Amino acid sequence: MTSPASELITLDADGVLTLPVSTADNGTALDHDLILAGTRALLEVTRGVREAGAILLTGTGKNFCAGGNVARFAAADDRGEYLRGLADDLHYFIKVLYQTRVPVVAAVSGWAAGAGMSLVLHADIAIGGTGTRLRPAYPGIGLSPDGGMSWALPRTVGAARARHIIMTDQILDAQRALDLGILAEVVDDADVASTAQATAATLAAGPxxxxxxxxxxxxxxxxxxxxxxxxxxxxxxxxxxxxxxxxxxxxxxxxxxxxxxxxxx
Structure with missing residues:
Protein backbone atom coordinates (compact mmCIF):
# COMPACT_ATOMS: atom_id res chain seq x y z
CA MET A 1 0.00 0.00 0.00
CA THR A 2 1.34 3.44 -0.94
CA SER A 3 1.99 5.74 2.02
CA PRO A 4 1.23 9.50 1.93
CA ALA A 5 4.99 10.14 2.07
CA SER A 6 5.62 7.85 -0.89
CA GLU A 7 3.12 9.82 -2.96
CA LEU A 8 5.37 12.90 -2.70
CA ILE A 9 8.24 11.02 -4.34
CA THR A 10 8.31 11.32 -8.12
CA LEU A 11 10.36 9.99 -11.03
CA ASP A 12 9.86 12.16 -14.10
CA ALA A 13 10.34 11.48 -17.80
CA ASP A 14 13.84 12.98 -17.67
CA GLY A 15 14.90 10.35 -15.14
CA VAL A 16 15.01 12.73 -12.16
CA LEU A 17 13.98 11.11 -8.87
CA THR A 18 12.69 13.86 -6.58
CA LEU A 19 12.93 13.14 -2.86
CA PRO A 20 11.37 15.74 -0.55
CA VAL A 21 12.89 15.72 2.94
CA SER A 22 10.48 18.15 4.60
CA THR A 23 7.01 19.64 4.20
CA ALA A 24 5.31 22.75 5.53
CA ASP A 25 4.08 20.68 8.47
CA ASN A 26 5.96 21.06 11.75
CA GLY A 27 7.85 24.12 10.54
CA THR A 28 9.62 22.26 7.69
CA ALA A 29 11.41 19.98 10.15
CA LEU A 30 13.00 16.83 8.78
CA ASP A 31 10.15 14.45 8.00
CA HIS A 32 10.87 10.94 9.27
CA ASP A 33 8.23 9.33 7.04
CA LEU A 34 9.76 11.00 3.99
CA ILE A 35 13.21 9.73 4.95
CA LEU A 36 11.86 6.18 5.24
CA ALA A 37 9.97 6.45 1.94
CA GLY A 38 13.02 8.00 0.29
CA THR A 39 15.18 5.13 1.46
CA ARG A 40 12.76 2.65 -0.10
CA ALA A 41 12.87 4.57 -3.38
CA LEU A 42 16.67 4.70 -3.34
CA LEU A 43 16.87 0.97 -2.68
CA GLU A 44 14.71 0.44 -5.77
CA VAL A 45 17.30 2.44 -7.74
CA THR A 46 20.16 0.32 -6.42
CA ARG A 47 18.22 -2.85 -7.34
CA GLY A 48 17.34 -1.64 -10.82
CA VAL A 49 13.61 -1.41 -10.12
CA ARG A 50 13.71 2.35 -10.77
CA GLU A 51 16.00 3.79 -13.42
CA ALA A 52 17.02 7.23 -12.21
CA GLY A 53 19.69 9.39 -13.81
CA ALA A 54 19.74 12.04 -11.09
CA ILE A 55 18.35 12.54 -7.60
CA LEU A 56 16.87 15.86 -6.49
CA LEU A 57 16.64 16.59 -2.77
CA THR A 58 14.13 19.28 -1.93
CA GLY A 59 11.68 20.63 0.61
CA THR A 60 8.05 21.33 -0.16
CA GLY A 61 7.69 24.27 2.24
CA LYS A 62 9.48 27.61 2.53
CA ASN A 63 12.66 25.91 3.78
CA PHE A 64 14.75 23.06 2.45
CA CYS A 65 14.80 21.61 5.98
CA ALA A 66 14.81 23.45 9.30
CA GLY A 67 16.40 20.52 11.17
CA GLY A 68 14.99 17.85 13.43
CA ASN A 69 11.59 18.07 15.10
CA VAL A 70 12.77 19.18 18.53
CA ALA A 71 9.26 19.11 20.01
CA ARG A 72 9.08 15.39 19.26
CA PHE A 73 12.53 14.89 20.77
CA ALA A 74 11.24 16.42 24.00
CA ALA A 75 8.01 14.41 23.98
CA ALA A 76 9.69 11.02 23.57
CA ASP A 77 9.44 8.64 26.52
CA ASP A 78 13.06 7.68 26.05
CA ARG A 79 14.88 10.50 24.28
CA GLY A 80 18.08 8.55 23.83
CA GLU A 81 16.37 5.60 22.22
CA TYR A 82 14.18 7.86 20.09
CA LEU A 83 17.07 9.95 18.79
CA ARG A 84 19.17 6.86 18.12
CA GLY A 85 16.38 5.48 15.96
CA LEU A 86 15.96 8.72 14.04
CA ALA A 87 19.70 9.04 13.48
CA ASP A 88 20.04 5.43 12.35
CA ASP A 89 17.20 5.85 9.84
CA LEU A 90 18.68 9.09 8.49
CA HIS A 91 22.10 7.49 8.23
CA TYR A 92 20.72 4.53 6.32
CA PHE A 93 19.08 6.95 3.89
CA ILE A 94 22.45 8.66 3.32
CA LYS A 95 24.30 5.35 2.95
CA VAL A 96 21.87 4.22 0.26
CA LEU A 97 22.07 7.66 -1.38
CA TYR A 98 25.77 7.00 -1.96
CA GLN A 99 25.18 3.39 -3.00
CA THR A 100 22.98 4.47 -5.92
CA ARG A 101 26.07 6.02 -7.59
CA VAL A 102 23.64 8.56 -9.10
CA PRO A 103 24.38 12.33 -9.11
CA VAL A 104 22.62 14.21 -6.31
CA VAL A 105 21.34 17.78 -6.61
CA ALA A 106 19.88 19.75 -3.70
CA ALA A 107 17.43 22.63 -4.11
CA VAL A 108 18.31 24.62 -0.99
CA SER A 109 15.58 27.20 -0.48
CA GLY A 110 15.37 29.11 2.79
CA TRP A 111 16.94 27.41 5.80
CA ALA A 112 19.03 24.26 5.86
CA ALA A 113 19.69 23.69 9.55
CA GLY A 114 20.86 20.69 11.56
CA ALA A 115 20.14 17.52 9.61
CA GLY A 116 19.07 19.73 6.70
CA MET A 117 22.57 21.19 6.49
CA SER A 118 23.99 17.66 6.73
CA LEU A 119 21.93 16.57 3.71
CA VAL A 120 23.11 19.58 1.69
CA LEU A 121 26.70 18.49 2.32
CA HIS A 122 26.00 15.11 0.68
CA ALA A 123 24.74 16.66 -2.57
CA ASP A 124 27.09 16.70 -5.54
CA ILE A 125 25.60 20.02 -6.61
CA ALA A 126 23.72 22.24 -4.13
CA ILE A 127 21.77 25.17 -5.57
CA GLY A 128 20.90 27.96 -3.14
CA GLY A 129 19.07 31.27 -3.29
CA THR A 130 20.19 34.69 -2.14
CA GLY A 131 18.12 34.16 1.00
CA THR A 132 19.46 30.68 1.75
CA ARG A 133 20.88 30.20 5.23
CA LEU A 134 22.70 27.20 6.69
CA ARG A 135 23.33 26.48 10.37
CA PRO A 136 24.65 23.44 12.24
CA ALA A 137 22.14 24.09 15.07
CA TYR A 138 23.22 21.13 17.22
CA PRO A 139 25.13 23.03 19.95
CA GLY A 140 22.15 25.32 20.42
CA ILE A 141 20.19 22.40 21.87
CA GLY A 142 23.16 20.74 23.56
CA LEU A 143 23.57 17.95 21.00
CA SER A 144 26.23 16.77 18.56
CA PRO A 145 25.90 16.42 14.78
CA ASP A 146 24.26 13.57 12.91
CA GLY A 147 23.61 12.99 9.23
CA GLY A 148 27.33 12.71 8.55
CA MET A 149 28.01 16.41 9.14
CA SER A 150 31.16 15.70 11.15
CA TRP A 151 32.48 13.68 8.17
CA ALA A 152 31.32 15.80 5.22
CA LEU A 153 31.91 19.33 6.50
CA PRO A 154 35.66 18.84 7.27
CA ARG A 155 36.11 17.39 3.78
CA THR A 156 34.50 20.48 2.30
CA VAL A 157 35.96 23.30 4.40
CA GLY A 158 38.81 21.68 6.37
CA ALA A 159 38.84 20.28 9.90
CA ALA A 160 39.68 23.50 11.75
CA ARG A 161 37.05 25.54 9.97
CA ALA A 162 34.48 22.75 10.42
CA ARG A 163 35.06 22.72 14.18
CA HIS A 164 34.70 26.49 14.26
CA ILE A 165 31.47 26.49 12.26
CA ILE A 166 29.86 23.72 14.30
CA MET A 167 31.05 24.75 17.78
CA THR A 168 30.10 28.41 17.35
CA ASP A 169 26.87 27.42 15.58
CA GLN A 170 27.54 29.82 12.75
CA ILE A 171 24.82 30.99 10.43
CA LEU A 172 26.20 30.84 6.91
CA ASP A 173 24.54 33.10 4.39
CA ALA A 174 24.39 32.12 0.74
CA GLN A 175 27.55 33.95 -0.30
CA ARG A 176 29.55 32.50 2.60
CA ALA A 177 28.30 29.00 1.80
CA LEU A 178 29.22 29.53 -1.84
CA ASP A 179 32.70 30.77 -0.92
CA LEU A 180 33.22 27.72 1.32
CA GLY A 181 32.18 25.33 -1.43
CA ILE A 182 29.05 24.09 0.33
CA LEU A 183 26.78 25.63 -2.31
CA ALA A 184 27.76 25.21 -5.95
CA GLU A 185 25.58 28.03 -7.27
CA VAL A 186 23.43 30.86 -5.90
CA VAL A 187 20.47 32.17 -7.89
CA ASP A 188 17.45 34.34 -7.14
CA ASP A 189 15.28 32.76 -4.47
CA ALA A 190 12.42 32.34 -6.92
CA ASP A 191 14.68 30.37 -9.27
CA VAL A 192 16.13 27.80 -6.86
CA ALA A 193 13.64 25.03 -7.60
CA SER A 194 13.69 25.46 -11.40
CA THR A 195 17.48 25.77 -11.56
CA ALA A 196 17.97 22.65 -9.44
CA GLN A 197 15.42 20.75 -11.53
CA ALA A 198 17.12 21.80 -14.77
CA THR A 199 20.52 20.84 -13.38
CA ALA A 200 19.24 17.41 -12.36
CA ALA A 201 17.62 16.90 -15.78
CA THR A 202 20.89 17.81 -17.52
CA LEU A 203 22.77 15.29 -15.41
CA ALA A 204 20.15 12.61 -16.05
CA ALA A 205 20.59 13.09 -19.80
CA GLY A 206 24.37 12.88 -19.58
CA PRO A 207 26.86 10.01 -19.42
Missing part, protein backbone atom coordinates in the same frame (compact mmCIF):
# COMPACT_ATOMS: atom_id res chain seq x y z
CA UNK A 208 25.67 8.08 -16.38
CA UNK A 209 28.68 5.79 -16.28
CA UNK A 210 30.98 8.80 -16.25
CA UNK A 211 29.07 10.48 -13.43
CA UNK A 212 29.00 7.30 -11.35
CA UNK A 213 32.76 6.96 -11.79
CA UNK A 214 33.35 10.60 -10.83
CA UNK A 215 31.36 10.12 -7.63
CA UNK A 216 33.22 6.92 -6.80
CA UNK A 217 36.64 8.44 -7.45
CA UNK A 218 36.05 11.66 -5.55
CA UNK A 219 34.46 9.98 -2.54
CA UNK A 220 37.25 7.39 -2.30
CA UNK A 221 40.09 9.86 -2.82
CA UNK A 222 40.34 10.98 0.82
CA UNK A 223 41.32 7.48 1.93
CA UNK A 224 43.81 6.73 -0.84
CA UNK A 225 47.37 7.63 -1.64
CA UNK A 226 48.00 9.54 -4.86
CA UNK A 227 49.43 6.40 -6.46
CA UNK A 228 46.37 4.33 -5.50
CA UNK A 229 44.03 7.07 -6.74
CA UNK A 230 45.79 7.29 -10.10
CA UNK A 231 45.62 3.51 -10.43
CA UNK A 232 41.87 3.73 -9.82
CA UNK A 233 41.59 6.51 -12.42
CA UNK A 234 43.46 4.42 -14.99
CA UNK A 235 41.15 1.45 -14.46
CA UNK A 236 38.07 3.67 -14.58
CA UNK A 237 38.87 5.59 -17.76
CA UNK A 238 39.91 2.40 -19.57
CA UNK A 239 36.72 0.63 -18.52
CA UNK A 240 34.49 3.52 -19.59
CA UNK A 241 36.20 3.83 -22.97
CA UNK A 242 34.63 0.60 -24.21
CA UNK A 243 31.10 1.25 -22.89
CA UNK A 244 28.37 2.47 -25.23
CA UNK A 245 28.49 5.91 -23.63
CA UNK A 246 32.26 6.09 -23.89
CA UNK A 247 32.20 5.10 -27.56
CA UNK A 248 29.40 7.57 -28.29
CA UNK A 249 31.22 10.39 -26.52
CA UNK A 250 34.45 9.90 -28.49
CA UNK A 251 32.64 9.36 -31.80
CA UNK A 252 30.54 12.49 -31.29
CA UNK A 253 33.62 14.55 -30.47
CA UNK A 254 35.36 13.44 -33.67
CA UNK A 255 32.20 14.04 -35.72
CA UNK A 256 31.83 17.52 -34.17
CA UNK A 257 28.30 16.82 -32.95
CA UNK A 258 26.61 16.72 -29.57
CA UNK A 259 26.74 13.25 -28.00
CA UNK A 260 23.46 11.40 -27.57
CA UNK A 261 24.06 9.46 -24.37
CA UNK A 262 20.38 8.78 -23.85
CA UNK A 263 20.11 7.10 -27.22
CA UNK A 264 22.86 4.54 -26.56
CA UNK A 265 21.66 3.29 -23.18
Missing amino acids: RGSFAAVRDLVHASAGRTLTDQMDAESASIAGLSVTSEGVEGVDAFLAKRAPDFRGVR
